[in-house]
Amino acid sequence: MINLFMSHLSKVLIFKILGTVLVWCIPLLLFPASVLEQFGFPAQDSYMFIRMLGWAYLALCVGYFMGLQASLKGKRLMTPFMLA
Numbered sequence: 001m002i003n004l005f006m007s008h009l010s011k012v013l014i015f016k017i018l019g020t021v022l023v024w025c026i027p028l029l030l031f032p033a034s035v036l037e038q039f040g041f042p043a044q045d046s047y048m049f050i051r052m053l054g055w056a057y058l059a060l061c062v063g064y065f066m067g068l069q070a071s072l073k074g075k076r077l078m079t080p081f082m083l084a
Contacts, residue, residue, distance in 0.1 A: 006072065013068040017061050025061065028054030 006014075027039070033047055041050065067077045 009077075010068060010071045013064050013071060017064045017068065020057055020061050020064070024057040025054050028057065 027036070028050055031039075033044075036047065036050060037043055044050075070077050
């Protein structure tokens with residue numbers, strides 16, 4: 001059963017997921033190289049490292065989401081220990 005009222009931790013996790021996806025994942029994964037250079041990234045021959053960094057941030061969001069699910073169910077957040 002999911003609680004109707006979210007805890008402060010759930011709100012923080014939602015903020016972290018949305019912030020990470022909107023500020024880091026989408027730009028690093030989907031923006032073209034010219035836009036990334038306008039944001040201050042140095043010009044490179046290959047943007048593979050930048051794209052992989054976007055995937056790493058997305059993987060963090062998966063951990064945040066698993067923690068959010070546990071928080072909404074009122075369980076202890078064991079996700080950081082399982083992912084480490």
